[in-house]
Amino acid sequence: MAQDAASVRPSSGRSPDDMPTSFGFSTVGEGEKQGLVNDVFHKVAERYDIMNDLMSGGLHRVWKDAMVSVLAPPKTPASEWTLLDVAGGTGDVATKVVRRSNESVKAVVCDINNSMLNVGQDRATKAGLSELVRFSQGNAEDLPFPDKSFDAYTIAFGIRNVPDIPKALREAHRVLKRGGRFLCLEFSEVDVPMLDKVYDAFSFNAIPAMGKMVTGDGEPYRYLVESIRKFPHQEQFARMIREAGFERVTYRNYSGGIAALHTGWKY
Numbered sequence: 001m002a003q004d005a006a007s008v009r010p011s012s013g014r015s016p017d018d019m020p021t022s023f024g025f026s027t028v029g030e031g032e033k034q035g036l037v038n039d040v041f042h043k044v045a046e047r048y049d050i051m052n053d054l055m056s057g058g059l060h061r062v063w064k065d066a067m068v069s070v071l072a073p074p075k076t077p078a079s080e081w082t083l084l085d086v087a088g089g090t091g092d093v094a095t096k097v098v099r100r101s102n103e104s105v106k107a108v109v110c111d112i113n114n115s116m117l118n119v120g121q122d123r124a125t126k127a128g129l130s131e132l133v134r135f136s137q138g139n140a141e142d143l144p145f146p147d148k149s150f151d152a153y154t155i156a157f158g159i160r161n162v163p164d165i166p167k168a169l170r171e172a173h174r175v176l177k178r179g180g181r182f183l184c185l186e187f188s189e190v191d192v193p194m195l196d197k198v199y200d201a202f203s204f205n206a207i208p209a210m211g212k213m214v215t216g217d218g219e220p221y222r223y224l225v226e227s228i229r230k231f232p233h234q235e236q237f238a239r240m241i242r243e244a245g246f247e248r249v250t251y252r253n254y255s256g257g258i259a260a261l262h263t264g265w266k267y
């Protein structure tokens, strides 16, 4: 995990800088986006967990717990059962899954950013979970794992940061075993009248201000808020997951659509 995010191989196959994509409300080349996203998470890594609590009023824990309940990791697996948590950052979801299984499953946290992974590795060690939760640096668009190697794939608040989302979804499908489960938790489109207005006012004003207060820099948090607004609508994202090969794709909204959980199966 010692290498810097910039040295993780970029996704290949075309000239990434030529492909326009969004970085918050700005349009940048795909290659450029990953570097900008990496800068954001290098800056916020040390304060990431506390900012998550502040920004969501603790709701991210409730949504992640709900995601783990939907996954329902086995407590007595017939054979070794392993989760891949992509863009797993500080290992929140992986840790919850391992704990929910009464420590009978294993998890690999894969993230492009070594600053986030280092914070997660320290946390897992302190929690006595370093044997069960492993940390691996890698790009969601080009996962460093063989085909059909995981029983479940989770990605929480990560996919909107990935420049080529369809490619990341195809990679999720590739690394899952047959019968494997895909779960994606992401900020989404609010579908409750008035809540959308309150949410917008809070996001665009309070979140960058809180970020500046806690970390000294509001800009990374402005990106986080803008990137949420650029993410596809729930239905459109469900279509993208189907196009990657997943079946029985559904979604449910949490807190009026502030977050949504999309799920699918690989058969």
Ligand SMILES: C[S@@+](CC[C@H](N)C(=O)[O-])C[C@H]1O[C@@H](n2cnc3c(N)ncnc32)[C@H](O)[C@@H]1O
Pocket: 034, 037, 038, 041, 086, 087, 088, 089, 090, 091, 092, 093, 110, 111, 112, 113, 116, 138, 139, 140, 141, 155, 156, 157, 158, 161, 162, 163
């Ligand atoms: C908002 S954080 C989410 C972290 C964690 N899943 C959680 O819910 O607390 C987004 C994470 O996505 C990671 N990320 C961004 N682009 C990535 C990519 N192409 N491949 C893997 N991880 C990526 C970032 O480094 C960051 O840790």
